Amino acid sequence: MKTMVHAACPHDCPDACGVLITVEDGRATRIQGDPNHPVTRGFLCAKVAKYLDRVYSPDRVLYPMRRIVTKGAASTKRSEVWQRITWDEALDEISERFRSIIARFGSEAILPYSYGGTLGALNGASMDRRFFTRLGASELERTICSSAGEAGLESVMGVKLGTEPDQFVHSRYIIAWASNIHGNNVHLWPFIVEARRKGAKLVVIDPYRTRTAACADWYLPINPGTDGALALAMMHVIIGENLHDPDYVAKYTLGFDELREKVKAYPPERAAQWTGISADDIRKLAREYATTRPAVIRVNYGVQRSEGGGMATRAISMLPCITGSLKEVGGGIHLSTSGAFDLNKSALRRPDLKAPDAKTPRVVNMVELGKALNTLSDPPLKGFVRIQFESSSSLSKL
Numbered sequence: 001m002k003t004m005v006h007a008a009c010p011h012d013c014p015d016a017c018g019v020l021i022t023v024e025d026g027r028a029t030r031i032q033g034d035p036n037h038p039v040t041r042g043f044l045c046a047k048v049a050k051y052l053d054r055v056y057s058p059d060r061v062l063y064p065m066r067r068i069v070t071k072g073a074a075s076t077k078r079s080e081v082w083q084r085i086t087w088d089e090a091l092d093e094i095s096e097r098f099r100s101i102i103a104r105f106g107s108e109a110i111l112p113y114s115y116g117g118t119l120g121a122l123n124g125a126s127m128d129r130r131f132f133t134r135l136g137a138s139e140l141e142r143t144i145c146s147s148a149g150e151a152g153l154e155s156v157m158g159v160k161l162g163t164e165p166d167q168f169v170h171s172r173y174i175i176a177w178a179s180n181i182h183g184n185n186v187h188l189w190p191f192i193v194e195a196r197r198k199g200a201k202l203v204v205i206d207p208y209r210t211r212t213a214a215c216a217d218w219y220l221p222i223n224p225g226t227d228g229a230l231a232l233a234m235m236h237v238i239i240g241e242n243l244h245d246p247d248y249v250a251k252y253t254l255g256f257d258e259l260r261e262k263v264k265a266y267p268p269e270r271a272a273q274w275t276g277i278s279a280d281d282i283r284k285l286a287r288e289y290a291t292t293r294p295a296v297i298r299v300n301y302g303v304q305r306s307e308g309g310g311m312a313t314r315a316i317s318m319l320p321c322i323t324g325s326l327k328e329v330g331g332g333i334h335l336s337t338s339g340a341f342d343l344n345k346s347a348l349r350r351p352d353l354k355a356p357d358a359k360t361p362r363v364v365n366m367v368e369l370g371k372a373l374n375t376l377s378d379p380p381l382k383g384f385v386r387i388q389f390e391s392s393s394s395l396s397k398l
C-alpha cells in the first residue's frame with residue numbers, strides 16, 4: 001500500500017521545511033519538499049533530500065554497542081571496535097556506572113552534553129532534561145551556537161523575531177551580513193533572486209568571499225570581529241546626516257538620545273581602521289541602506305562568534321530601528337524567527353521533577369568544557385553523557 005505522509009524537517013534551521021514522504025508497504029521510498037509550504041516551495045536542501053539514504057544506511061546505529069577496543073588503538077574496523085549488546089546489558093551498565101559515581105562523588109559529578117542536530121522540541125529537549133533533572137546532575141548551559149547573537153537581538157527587540165523569508169521578495173536593498181544565503185539558506189535565496197529581478201540590490205558583508213558574495217552587486221570584505229564597528233559607523237552617518245526616521249524613533253524606540261551621543265565616537269574613518277572597509281564605502285553603504293526602501297538585513301551567526309559578537313549583533317539590530325525599516329513589508333532584520341512560537345518549554349522539560357530536597361545544581365557552560373573537566377573539583381566531573389539526537393544516543397564515560 002502506498003501513502004503520503006506530511007512531515008516537518010526536524011533540523012535546527014530557520015526554513016522549517018514541509019516534507020512529503022512516500023511510504024510503500026511500511027518503507028519510506030521517496031522524500032520531497034512540500035510544494036504547498038510557503039518557504040519550502042517544493043524542494044529540500046541537499047542534506048535532507050538524501051535523508052532516506054541515511055535512514056536505511058547499513059551504518060546506522062540501531063542497537064546499543066559497547067566499545068571493546070581502547071580509544072586511540074590502531075584498529076579501524078568497526079566490527080573490531082564495537083560489540084553489539086542487548087538493551088538490558090546497556091541499561092544495567094549505565095545505571096551501575098551512574099550509581100557508583102553518585103555514591104562516591106554525588107550526582108553533580110555527572111554532566112549531560114548535547115546540542116542541536118536532528119531535534120524538534122520533543123526529541124531534542126524533553127525526556128533527557130527530565131531524567132538528568134531528577135538525577136540532580138550538573139546542568140549544561142547550551143551556548144555553543146547562538147546565545148550571544150540571540151542576546152544581542154533580544155536586547156534591542158525584546159523578542160527573537162525577524163522578517164519572514166517570503167517578505168524578502170519585496171525588499172529593494174538586501175544586506176547579507178555574514179550570511180552565505182546562496183550556500184546555506186537555500187529557501188531564502190529564490191526570494192532574493194525574485195527581488196533582484198525587480199531591481200533590488202544585494203550587498204554582502206563577509207570576511208570570506210562566499211558563493212553569495214561572488215554573485216552580489218556589491219561585496220564588502222570585512223576584517224573578522226569588526227562588525228560592531230561597522231554598524232556603529234553606519235549609525236554615525238545615518239544619524240549625523242539626518243537619514244534616520246524621527247517619527248518611528250520617537251514612537252517605537254527608547255534610548256535614541258544616548259545612542260546619538262554614543263555613535264559620535266565612531267566616524268567612518270575610525271571604523272575603517274578596524275574593518276578594512278574604506279570610509280567612503282562605509283558612508284556609501286550607510287546612505288544607500290537608509291534611503292532605499294524597503295531595506296532588509298539578513299544577519300547570521302558568524303557575527304556573534306567572536307569576542308564582542310553579542311554586542312556587534314546588538315549594534316546591527318539597531319539599524320532597522322533608527323531607519324524605521326521595521327515598519328515596512330520587506331524591511332527589517334532577520335537573525336532568528338524562533339520567538340514566533342511560544343512553546344511551553346517547562347511542560348516539556350519539567351524542572352519541577354527535581355527531587356524535593358535537592359539543591360540547585362551547578363551549571364557548566366558547554367563552551368568551557370575543557371576548563372570544567374580540568375578544574376572542577378567539588379565534585380570533579382566523572383560521568384560525561386554525550387547525547388546525539390539522530391539515529392542513536394551514545395554514552396561515554398570519562
Ligand code: SF4
Nearest residue numbers: 009013016017045048
Ligand atoms: S533547508 Fe534543509 S535542513 Fe533546513 S528545514 Fe529545509 S530541509 Fe530541513
